[in-house]
Amino acid sequence: MNRVHVDVRRSLWSWGVWREGIRLQLRVIAALIRRETRAHFGESRLGYLWAVIEPTLHMVVLGLLFSYVMKRHSPLGGSLMMFMLTGLMTYFLFYKLASYVAGAVSENRSLLNLPPIKPLDVMVARAILEATTYLFVGFILFLWLAMTGHGDAIPSHPIRLAAAIVTTICFGFGVGLINAIVRIFVLNWSTIFGFLLSPIFLLSGIWFLPDGVPPPFRGYLLYNPLMHCIMWVRSGYYRSYDPPELDRGYAVCVSLLIVAVGLALLRVAHRKMLEPT
């Protein structure tokens, strides 16, 4: 009858224990994704559709707005809209993950009373769901733009693009992980975080390319890993865009570092997280 959750930390060196533990976590994450889909996207089937339509409209409106305000030729390719969307989609993939993952623990506190569910499971489940939704939105948008003649439907360097997206997801998840923990200690952290992010939104190279920025400032801007993520995505989409400023190693290292810091903080704050408030 011991097929239920039993403390699996007894012998760290047995492969069976590891396998059992991994299987348990995968099972829990899968169940959580199903639940989140229902709980987050509402009762009707339209709920999930709405979850896709909302960000799609958001992207389109922002893209049109920026294109209209700038009133110039696209720095890359023929379509300003396509240029905007490659930037906006990358930025919001990061932003949605960072904020949505951050809320996972506080909004699912009651679930953490079930010992098989660990805080990390709730966060991973949300990240998978949110990233999937956003990638789907991105896919629809690019299809729509390609069909209306704004650019190629197939990215020029698909593997490069995939690597850029994975790095962005990693970065967003890591920031969300850290946010979730800071939230326990700092009241109103989500508001402060939103405030901190607003300059980042303007300075991540969504609507400009860094080579247009004069030297001292360009250097400062390039510390922002999101800037690199966006350049990387564009270098994957556009045929001949591979700027010398783009440092893929930097983006990967920062993302992995942020995730590592997040996991370390989670380990420290784990008990505090489970205390009833």
Add this chain to the structure above:
Amino acid sequence: MIVFENVHKSYPTHVGRRVILDSVNLVLDTTKNIGILGLNGAGKSTLLRLIGGSEFPERGRIHRSVSISFPLGYSGCFAGNMTGRENAAFLARIYGFDVAEVVNFVEAFADLGEYFDEPVKTYSSGMGARLGFGASIALEFDVYLIDEGLSAGDARFAARAQAAFQQRLVNSRVIIVSHQTETLLTYCDVGATLHKGKLTYYDDIKHAVARYNDIVNEPTLTN
């Protein structure tokens, strides 16, 4: 077996930290039904959460060699906009049980009729309790954790709950925390008292109850 190894737990309050477990070393024999007695606020519910593993001690470790339920009838994990059926299925998935089997059991047991397919937020508190109780009984654990009273819902349901529970007691055991000595004397073989950070074990529930009555009659020293 549930083994407490130097377990320490306290909570911050306005008047300093309140110690619930003060370096407790104890073995709970899970082949017996265990009753844990303590005054209001002694930390019985926290102790149950520690045993179940939904909370962690500040120091020390708790080893478990058996599967342990969530507190019986716990309905806090139900999502309000999901139906009773979906919530039951979720619990089955989380704990790795056969989903159809569990859902059928809960449907028959909780007797919610059409409401089983309605969102949980439309339930009355009695219906919520029935769903919670049904879901925890549907999942087979070695040890069930019970906080306070056993009965849930109306008298008719309470009788059915008792019957179903008796059936589980053939293969499973319970740990009950309560301050109602009669319940414990009916269900439990061995006992423990939780008082001022000390968890004391007794081979016979009668001794635990006797000790508890002493504690109740102690002149109160307010701190």
